[in-house]
Amino acid sequence: MAKLDIFMPSLKLNDGTSMPMLGYGTGTAWYKTGDESKIDQACIDAVKTAIGLGYTHLDGAEIYKTETELGTAIKDGGVPREKLYIVTKNPGNTDIEGSLRGSLKKLQVDQVDLYLVHQPFPYETEGALQKVWADMEAVQQAGLTKSIGVSNFQPQHLNAILKTAKVIPACNQIEFHPYLQHPELLELHKKHGIATTAYGPLSAVTKAKPGPLDDYFAALTKKYAVSEAEISLRWCIDQDVVPITTSSKEQRLSDYLRCATFKLTPVEVKKINELGQTKHFRGFWTHIIGENDRT
Numbered sequence: 001m002a003k004l005d006i007f008m009p010s011l012k013l014n015d016g017t018s019m020p021m022l023g024y025g026t027g028t029a030w031y032k033t034g035d036e037s038k039i040d041q042a043c044i045d046a047v048k049t050a051i052g053l054g055y056t057h058l059d060g061a062e063i064y065k066t067e068t069e070l071g072t073a074i075k076d077g078g079v080p081r082e083k084l085y086i087v088t089k090n091p092g093n094t095d096i097e098g099s100l101r102g103s104l105k106k107l108q109v110d111q112v113d114l115y116l117v118h119q120p121f122p123y124e125t126e127g128a129l130q131k132v133w134a135d136m137e138a139v140q141q142a143g144l145t146k147s148i149g150v151s152n153f154q155p156q157h158l159n160a161i162l163k164t165a166k167v168i169p170a171c172n173q174i175e176f177h178p179y180l181q182h183p184e185l186l187e188l189h190k191k192h193g194i195a196t197t198a199y200g201p202l203s204a205v206t207k208a209k210p211g212p213l214d215d216y217f218a219a220l221t222k223k224y225a226v227s228e229a230e231i232s233l234r235w236c237i238d239q240d241v242v243p244i245t246t247s248s249k250e251q252r253l254s255d256y257l258r259c260a261t262f263k264l265t266p267v268e269v270k271k272i273n274e275l276g277q278t279k280h281f282r283g284f285w286t287h288i289i290g291e292n293d294r295t
């Protein structure tokens with residue numbers, strides 16, 4: 001499929017770097033439950049397809065066990081390293097540098113663009129969270145990553161590390177869609193200049209259907225001649241939230257890029273927010289956070 005001539009904007013982060021406004025994830029559709037050394041060629045091909053279509057923001061994690069596949073796709077994808085934005089995540093252990101060095105080896109790069117603490121849950125005290133954040137600052141200082149950030153942090157976790165942080169997290173990657181808007185958390189992000197990246201951005205039009213947004217999304221798809229998925233992605237972008245999606249289907253990946261070709265009006269964003277707030281859905285980490293927690 002030919003690469004579309006679409007310009008994908010970037011979001012300026014609090015450390016002066018820029019993050020492309022749409023990410024391709026190697027988690028949900030691709031993570032391995034078994035032997036990490038068993039290479040998944042389909043994952044490599046899908047990431048190469050995404051790169052070929054114009055996706056430059058590539059999201060990985062040590063726990064997905066797909067960093068080797070991601071690294072191979074990056075090496076063979078035909079796009080220079082410096083044009084890509086590579087993200088990976090520490091699983092939530094205490095050997096931040098050891099983990100990151102292992103990830104860099106699998107990714108076949110000297111430095112990632114962004115390294116995230118995947119989850120705050122294994123760290124049981126404020127002190128443990130603060131220590132991990134200090135170790136994140138150290139790997140940034142050592143040049144192993146350009147930016148550092150967190151994922152799945154709720155207000156209490158962010159407030160804990162902010163008490164001692166020398167570097168404010170560049171972003172917090174959270175589940176975010178119209179049925180999980182976390183207003184209080186986003187307010188805290190705004191106060192500290194922390195960017196929000198959204199995983200599960202399509203949830204309202206996939207896993208959480210039927211819902212109160214269905215009719216309104218149908219109307220918007222007609223108005224903009226795009227799919228509900230692209231409306232969902234654009235709703236994030238119009239609020240300066242960077243969505244991370246995934247698919248093994250080339251046509252879907254190509255279509256998703258159309259989210260950069262139109263803009264919702266402020267009234268439309270507000271209406272999606274209002275309708276979205278009438279339903280709650282959380283699809284990830286429910287075994288720890290609880291399905292009904294809205295923070």
Ligand SMILES: NC(=O)C1=CN([C@@H]2O[C@H](COP(=O)(O)OP(=O)(O)OC[C@H]3O[C@@H](n4cnc5c(N)ncnc54)[C@H](O)[C@@H]3O)[C@@H](O)[C@H]2O)C=CC1
Pocket residue numbers: 024025026027028029059060118151152173174198199200201202203205206229244245246247248284
């Ligand atoms: N930091 C974290 O804890 C987490 C990070 N992530 C990251 O975010 C990435 C994307 O997360 P997702 O939840 O997959 O994002 P998403 O909400 O964009 O969903 C993408 C999934 O929806 C499916 N889909 C698309 N259109 C559909 C349709 N019409 N009907 C049914 N299914 C449809 C796709 O096949 C794909 O599997 C992951 O690969 C991972 O990199 C994901 C979950 C947790």
Ligand SMILES: O=CCc1c[nH]c2ccccc12
Pocket residue numbers: 027028031032061063064284285
């Ligand atoms: O990061 C996304 C969701 C997730 C949580 N735990 C695991 C383990 C393996 C793959 C994905 C995930």
